[in-house]
Amino acid sequence: MFSTAIFKTSLLMEPTAVVCGPGGNKLLFANEDKLVTTWFPSTINKIFPTTAVSTGSEEGRIVRKMFEGVVNPGSLQVYAAKMDFIAKQHFEIYWENNTNVKVSPLAKLYTITVACKLFVNVDDPVKVAKFSRLLTILAAGFVSMPIDLPGTPLNKAIKAANGIRNDLYEIIRQRKVDIAENKESVPQDILTHILLNNDEYPALNIADKLLGLLMGGYNTVTSVVTFIVKYLAELPHIYNEVLNEQMEILKNKKAGDLLNREDIQKMRYSWNVACEVMRLTPPFQGAFREALTDFSYAGFSIPKGWKLYWSTYSTHFNANYFPNPKVFDPSRFEGIGPAPYTYVPFGGGPRMCPGKDYSRLVILVFMHNIVTKYKWNSVLSDEKIVVDPVPMPAKGLPIRLQPQSIFELNYSTKKNKYKIQKKVKVSYEEIIRCYKETVRVFVLAVGSLSLLSYPVIEWVGIRTDLSLDTFWDVVLQLFVYFLVEDYLHYWVHRLLHCKWGYENIHWVHHEFTAPIVLAAPYAHWAEVLLLGLPSFAGPAMVPCHMLTFWLWMILRQAEAIETHSGYNFPWSPTKYIPFYGGAEYHDYHHFVGGQSQSNFASVFTYCDYIYGTDKGYQYQKTKLHKLKERWRKQEEAHQS
Ligand code: HEM
Structure with a gap:
């Protein structure tokens, strides 16, 4: 027999009525020792001998009293x-x-x-x-x-x-x-x-x-x-909210201070997140009761001695109580939260988990x-x-x-003064692996493609004769190439961060969460080809001389090397280029990793600014600034 409120089956070789929904939960939770009592499978009684000598409800009372x-x-x-x-x-x-x-x-x-x-x-x-x-x-x-x-x-x-x-x-x-x-x-x-x-x-x-x-x-x-x-x-958006809440708590503490009651009480959003995790993945699947007497529920009669089972899943995924039940949404727990008997990770009634507050x-x-x-x-x-x-x-x-924090201020030595992610050390084995893999991809993918390079270059109009461009022509051409590449790179790169693109292609490049020079060209072969297109688009649109084309390629690679170097050198000449991203900017993108929705552009910062994809980075920068200020004031107070 089956209904949405109750169905009968056999669990652990016992005839069992499984109740579903808030009505069924209420029936079992509100009628402990009246219609039903807690029942433990024989395995539990054998593991906990004192459970067997007292009745289910007495057990609960003893545990509760102790705790x-x-x-x-x-x-x-x-x-x-x-x-x-x-x-x-x-x-x-x-x-x-x-x-x-x-x-x-x-x-x-x-x-x-x-x-x-x-x-x-x-x-x-x-x-x-x-x-x-x-x-x-x-x-x-x-x-x-x-x-x-x-x-x-x-x-x-x-x-x-x-x-x-x-x-x-x-x-x-x-x-x-x-x-x-x-x-x-x-x-x-x-x-x-x-x-x-x-x-x-x-x-x-x-x-x-x-x-x-x-x-x-x-x-x-x-x-x-x-x-x-x-x-x-x-x-990542939920992570950021939790981080904001926790950083707010941390901000008001002195170094070495431990959490206290007030801090725990401030963690409202974090607890809502934990509650939503327990709704979607309840650790406790459900529990048994035993009928103390014959009774009826939802048109079914349950004989005395039958087992009843309530389950967390029967309400946690019901769209009537949790709209869009598969969507992770901690706001469900704001205000008065879910309706009674619908959210039951800790059970309910007199047998509700005594460890709830401890778990929290x-x-x-x-x-x-x-x-x-x-x-x-x-x-x-x-x-x-x-x-x-x-x-x-x-x-x-x-x-x-x-x-x-990418900005690990209190961990700097002379040696790693300009290193961005100071604590991260990339092993030699990793460097060698990165080198070998890059060479393999370039020989196979770019090497075979280079067979086509001459006809393609001729076709788009790149000149190989002696008619060299003037200095200002070259400057202008390079300026256009950088702009075109930056814009197209932004969108191709952003596309590579969609679920499919990341899981099938772009994850390779992101293996280095703290990039190194060699990690600049380290990528899946498909990415090497895909991101080659924006580099080629400028010269295809505004053809130049072959020497300018080579110069452009050298400059673009040098730029990629700088941004992946993992070092932020204050004397780098690129610091004087307006709207230039640089190493710290791109390092942040790697630091955030696959979830990154920040800093997609290759060279400049304007695309990320216009399309709002630099917010995470700006947040970190502001946080760093505040931290620096706080530490400076603490240092001053300590000195005086
Ligand atoms: C997130 C963590 C936890 C979840 C989801 C959880 C869930 C539950 C549920 C659903 C029940 C009720 C079973 C029923 O209706 O018969 C229960 C009972 C119980 N829980 Fe937890 N629990 C958690 C953590 C803890 C912790 C930390 C402790 C101990 C410190 C604990 C100790 C107990 C005990 C002793 C019972 C049996 C109470 C009785 O017999 O009346 N639980 N738990």
């Missing part, structure tokens, strides 16, 4: 700073100085590092890695066949759970002793909070619940954080740190998503990372 008040306005102040500190360390160790990283393993590490420190004050990397490994095994057994035999995922999950539980039990036992002895060194973490407020529960029971909390927040938060990175890579904090702190430090773009286009048990990019979301 009550953990994230409240007072603790937010402490946790925000602690998390920010951990996040900064994490980024420094695992992300800094890397140009290529895989996001989901690092997001996992971030999530578990924060949880271990905040829950049980564990920061030993070996112990953290052990927890992470065991939680991964545990998660795999969560939704497996309920067969507990050596080697099955369930059997491995039970062993993994026992491993973590034993460690937690030891930590709890020691902590109880420390609290009883009133030691000053008792850490102010979630475990201490739980022990001080729940002295009626035995240590093993608390260990089981702590394990449940660690488990509940491990994969889910990792998935959200990973997809935030993915969406921000794909949606972990996610926002991550967002703050990643966007204020980096820009990035995905290495793979259309990476497959697997759901096991939470959605994850199949290959771990490899990204190319660039430091946030």
